[in-house]
Amino acid sequence: MEFQFGEKEEKFRSEIREFVKDNFPPDYFGHLFDEEMDDDAWDFAMSISKKLSQKKWLTMSWPEEYGGTGASTWERVVFGEEAGYWGIPGISMGISGTAWVGPSLMLFGTKEQQDKYIPSIAAGEPDGVWCTAYSEPDSGSDLASLQTFAQKEGDEYVINGQKVWTSCAHRARWMWLACRTNAEVTKKHHGLSLFIVDMKSKGLTVNPIKNFVGGHVFNEIFFKDVRVPANNLVGEENKGWAQLMTALSFERGVAITFCGRARRIFDELLCYAKEIDIFYKPEIRQKFADLAMDLEAAKLLAYEAAWKDHMGMTVIHEPSRDKANFDILLEKLTRIGTNMLGAFSQLDPLNKDTRWTRVKGAVEHLYYYCIGMAIAAGTTFTQKTIVGQFGLQQPKSY
Amino acid sequence: MDFALEKDQELIKKSAREFFEKECPKDKVRELREDPKGYDPNMWKKMTSLGFLGLIIPEQYGGTEGEFIDLMLFMEEIGRNLVPSPFFSTVVLCGMPLMEFGTNEQKDTFLPEIAEKGKIWSFAQTEQLANHEPEDIKLKATLDNDEYTLNGTKLFVPYASAAKYFLVVARTSEGENPEEGITLFIVDSKTDGIETEIIPTTARDVRCEVKFTNVKVPKKNILGEPENGWKIVDYVFQNTAVLKAAEMSGGAQAAFSIVNKYAKERKQFDKPIGSLQAVQFKLVDLLTDIDELKYLVHEAAWNINAGSPSRKLNSMAKAKANAVYHDMCYHGIFLHGAIGWTEEMDIGLYHLRTRSLEFEGGGTDIHMEKIAKELESYQPDFLNLK
Structure with missing residues (x-):
């Protein structure tokens, strides 16, 4: 039993505080979702992402080969606490490159996917900003009932459907998408797959949805024959639910x-x-x-x-x-x-x-x-x- | 950070749990409710011979010199099994202040008696205000030729009917500050002028009224500094807050297991009631509270153990315990439905202890104010950055 952090963690905590002192205006305290809502705040957040990356803190829990330092759980805890306390923006690379896109790709992605997408997240580059498209108008808490469909055609998937409440879609370069690849299933949890989608894809429309206070965090996304290369499938086709649950546990x-x-x-x-x-x-x-x-x-x-x-x-x-x-x-x-x-x-x-x-x-x-x-x-x-x-x-x- | 128990801590927990599960099943708890002694002298003897009474008493006085955390874990087991015994009053309310403030002579005399012979002690503090405040201390002790004379009445004195000695909190002078002028006396329970009467309480853990009429106590029986006894009362209060919270934490954990199991077994509408969200979500809330309580207690105890006691954490542990134990017992009965409200179910036995457990070591309002008091000097990190 021990209810205190070790010297190493406390030293790290002071380093983070030094970083805050050096890189933030006095009295700075960033609010939740500031970066999504405000262009200046977004630019500031991206500049911090870059600096965090240079410090090797942005993806510190990742293995070294992916741009992390293999930081311990406790160092991660200290970083999380301090990030929350000081309101450090830019720690997640959208919603959310650092928290689950990167780790999920390490677990389920191909070598090619890992090489293509992970470095830009770890580097804190605009190219490493992600949104996550799960919810649909008729699939909220009952996520497994989602209907957006990816039809395989040759070496492509053609996606049709709609996503909603997608935070950060208006900032993201890439989308982490959950959709259906098989409609002929007895259990709705089967037949789901995860995809990487280029936000610049033809047929993809992102519309802002303002929240009840007037802030722009959410978006709705329409897919009209959006063509995605087959090698953008993450992990196994129709086995997306288990991967998604793993990703959600990172998120929680x-x-x-x-x-x-x-x-x-x-x-x-x-x-x-x-x-x-x-x-x-x-x-x-x-x-x-x-x-x-x-x-x-x-x-x-x-x-x-x-x-x-x-x-x-x-x-x-x-x-x-x-x-x-x-x-x-x-x-x-x-x-x-x-x-x-x-x-x-x-x-x-x-x-x-x-x-x-x-x-x-x-x-x-x-x-x-x-x-x-x-x-x-x-x-x-x-x-x-x-x-x-x-x-x-x-x-x-x- | 480490939430695990050390090997020897596991061992203490395990041996206490096994002992009480065997020696103090719920039938025994029910039986002792009807026994005016309120404890089982045979079980007490076994507890003594197993070294439980000497758990934190130094080896030189016949104990095993365990740590505060060990005692905390032991109290969790007492709470879990609803053990009716004078353990708390003997060891925590009296033994610990004797260890901390006693003269060598007092320690030589009294500590081995507790550790090896299981002599029962009782702490006599509460009077008419019944609120843990120094204003409550009215029992007068007057000095005449190296001998004090005690006059007054103490209430809710634990296991006074079985005690060999009392530790009596008395007023030796009146001043501006009610914390001053308080002195603690070691009083043999057989001294002339002491009358004891059991107060009927729901927990039946034997709380007594003790009247002191011209009770003579030699000067050498003062514990600690004369006139400065409130310091000892505060020491006892802080330990009591954490250790009663531990007892309540253990009790709440056990009550929770009972109810969580019942919700899986009891069927209505052709399904276990635990599948109903109203029931399941309540259980989830209770689980969260119980986990929080457990770790608040562990954290407070760890700090005491490490020699850096935190008044703030001690108060948090007890305030949380007060809230959670009541909530657990109330909803524990409620989730059983009507059968829960009968003598048949064990859950009610836990509920019957809420009031006693909540009062000892301080009620919620007292602790909220103590936490606030600590916040007066609290320095937020964001101010320190500049």
């Missing part, structure tokens, strides 16, 4: 970053409460104490999942547990935070840095975006079905 391991982000907003709010001199009030103190406890507890669970991974134990339900946990915690944080900001909490998050903005605009921004986070990458409820089924061995509930 976001808790550590949220841990850092939540702690930063907590810290900012605490300073604000002291500054406007309301921290002495019992109801305010009680809320901070409650949040501090929740944050500590959620962090320990995220560490536990990382520890299991580090020890080579099978990690199945833990990332889902932690995603659901942070979905709930972030909402609580914003509810308490907005209440503390009072009238200032009604500022429009589309206009950052006004003279009325308090706490770097982080609280009201998260107030709207935490809902999106709770839906993305498997809703809170979807995560709970995973924990129920695999963590508790209860019968399937849907």
